[in-house]
Amino acid sequence: MSDTATSEHSEPDTAAEHHDTEHAHPSDWAYVKIAVVLAVITALEVFTYFESVVDWGVALVPSLIFMMIVKFYLVATWFMHLRFDSKLFGRMFTAGLILAVGVYLVTLTVFEFWV
Amino acid sequence: MSAEPLVADHAHEVSDHGHDPHATTTGLSHIKLAMWVFLGSECLLFGGLISTYLLYKTRGNGRTLPTDVFDIPFTSVSSFVLLMSSLTMVLALSAVSRGEAEAGRTWLLATALLGGVFVGGQVYEFTAFVREGVAFTTNPASSAFFTLTGFHGVHVSLGIVMLMSLFVASVKGKLTQRNAETVEIVGLYWHFVDIVWIFIFTVIYLIPAD
Amino acid sequence: MAITEKTPLELGPGDTARYAERPLGVFTRPQEGRGWRDWLSTVDHKRIGILYGASAMFFFLVGGVEALLIRLQLAAPEGSVLGADVYNQVYTMHGVTMVFLFIMPLAAAFANYFIPLQIGARDVAFPRLNALSYWIWLSGAIFLNTSWIVGGGGADCGWFCYSTNSGVAFSPSHGVDFYAIGLQILGIASLVSSVNLIVTCLNMRAPGMTLMRMPVLTWMLLITQFLLLFALPVITVALFLLMFDRLFDAQFFNPDAGADPLLWQHLFWIFGHPEVYIIILPAFGVVSEIIPTFSRKPLFGYEFMVFSGIAIGFMGWGVWAHHMFVSGIGPISVAAFSLSTMFIAVPTGVKVLNWLATMWGGKLRFTVAMKFAVATVAMFTIGGLSGVTHSVAPADTQQTDTYYIVAHFHYVIFGGGVLGLFAGLYFWWPKVWGHFLNERLGNWNFWIMLVGFNLTFGPMHILGLQGMSRRIDTYARGYGFEFWNMAATVGSLLIAVSVLIFMWNVVKSKRDAPHLPPPGPDPWDARSLEWSIPSPVPTHNFDTVPQVHGRDEWWHTKYAENDEGQVVRVATTEEAAQTGEATGVHLPSPSFWPLAVAVGLPLIGYGLIFNLWLALVGALLTIASLYSWAMEPVDDPDAAHDHHEEHHEDDDADPDEESDPR
């Protein structure tokens, strides 16, 4: 939020330049590549379900969570353009995300461990 | 300092004229900022429902739990469908912003269809669960499960309605390069619903119950 | 997204605007005017602010009558004014009304009216959404209160409506259903408004108005909007679950089926504690504007004020379980939350010290607004101190659910929130209405309210420590509760008198206004931009968008340091203020659709409770209105002045065409 403090009201022409760079989005091909990565990760995730193939042991839950985060991150940064857009958007979103993870993790663990 | 500065010079006057959507303080569009702010809020909404399910997932009151009747291969397919709809969505945006109305329309329709397949799969899943003895009122776990996934399904359905509205607008020739931002906004919503499902799929379906 | 405007407001001076529209041929697109209908379709942030304020004051009276009923019942032992059952409903609805229907909308009134003015904007980012927030809020407020008539009584589960009291078994009337659905509707209203105001603050500031130059009122309101944004979804989840439990037999709060009633408590208080800051921060902002003005000094430690506000906003998320010390959450949780609660007192203390330091050595002028502001600081401090006593968990075990708690939260909510907003009413009244509130009556209002308030809630500390529990409908003789209860009841009657005086003041000062000199743009010699434009504020706010060079911009336009370092006046208000005479400023057109959307929501609510078909009707109405809204152009980026014709092509036979100003 705070970085906007310095961004003064922009003149129309600089705003237009801003416009161009802001929307310099990747090619369709890049999107397809991301989608392929997502598909592969999903396949891996589903693979864990068939325990008979590989025994993941204690690594199961951490690796599932890791793969989830990667997918989440890829969609947010590429498909939702957070990577290319103003940081302010990402901050608004991550504020909610971090807050949600924080309060709900505490709530759930209060039920389980804090007693 | 005199009274002078309060009276802005004319150049500013013009730049404040709303025709240029970038004449905002941050240079960002209002509506996109609004959408992101709103999505931040949605995190807490879905977070609450997800937490409720996580708290209750093993509380079966002696009856069948949702986890007992999960059909992982089936859900994997529908999850995959939803994931791919994010690709078609972003391709739709990219086409519309290049001014390729035809292609944009096709991708919008594809996205809506994939979303429809997902919702259809969910309806099938729900009926199957009910048949197997896990209904909405069976136990805390089932109530939480249906509320969470149902609520997500409603979000997807709303997204489909928006996509179809865009599709109709496009057919009428009203969705031009200039309105690409509208597609982008709907897209943000759509991708958000998708990442919520990425979360749900792992945390609710894939991670074993105990 | 269908319901939001695609482009920002037209801010500059345009040629004469043309508003005639008739999107679906249902409503004639209204034009801004003066009649009552224009209030139904207005999208002007100032009018919406006034609507919020007026409705909030109405519900203040409703909640006040409920409070008086409580106090009459408790005035003497074995009271028989209300039965036990009605008593439960009255105190629940009192709390819900005061929080959701009085204090929050009154703060929203200030936010709507003053955020755009203080940042130098002509309206909020999404004017129609702003109207939508108000109408949804109003429809939710009315819906909630109709439970007295059609719901078999008000909700009777206390304002925090703990499970399992809230279940059908213990609360068989429809009161709690109305609570669950009504608060969801109110939540939608606040959510929409928070998104709108956040975007406004971030994106509509006048040139040069950096974040760290924003007036503290705007800052506190911005933080409040973030708290709303993130807290409301949490209670929405809780209410959603409760609604499903009660109406559709879900098992979320049924301990017999293995559910955990603590889930409700957590969700409620994750929302509930930020909510108390939602209530108090706007009042802090108001006080931070008034004290510097009447001390003729800049606010001491502006940065500290802002950052302590932000700190409160953050820390407010980490203390919720202090409401649950006796709920069996376990010693580790109790210790952790006890500590975090003690820490949150720090930024709050910073604020109090800053206000004191602002007054220190200032040229104080004790107008009614200033008196209310100083009283706010004092009363809030008392409430804050008793709050610190509950943060000590063993002490709280003794205090919780007693009148000591009731005393605490009234000192913060009434002493901090309500007195603070009253200060704001006296301060900004001339700006909004173009005439002052009468200071003499204002003094009566202030002193009677202050005495009445302390007489009502001060004794509750004692009663609580004596062991009188909260939410009992009566008490037996001989516990030593008689005297202080009677005192509290007398105090509450004094508060009622002071509110009547306020209302009389509103009427009288309007009546006297024509015979008195008008206040002019800047009657208090104040500091922020809203005082640089005429009172009442012209529809378009600013003739020219101000260029901002620093904090307290308006003050520095009037004053500067001379060579000896003394502050001297360099421009009179008349020279420096805008005249408000600009014409042809293009403003967003009014719309009936926000109202239409809002009408659908209570229908959905009644439908869920009584008959699902009705819910369907409500849903269709809402959706249809949303669609019509989306079809109704605000303005078109490329063709703002021509697109009306375009539009009318597929909407022939338009009677408005003739009346079109062009």
Ligand code: HEM
């Ligand atoms: C006219 C002055 C007022 C009086 C005499 C008054 C009186 C009371 C009393 C006696 C109770 C306790 C009922 C019980 O626990 O048995 C109560 C509860 C409450 N009051 Fe007030 N009140 C007043 C104004 C306000 C205001 C202005 C607010 C908020 C802005 C407020 C918010 C609350 C809340 C949140 C509760 C808790 C309700 C619950 O426990 O569910 N009150 N009030």
Ligand SMILES: [Cu+2]
């Ligand atoms: Cu609290």
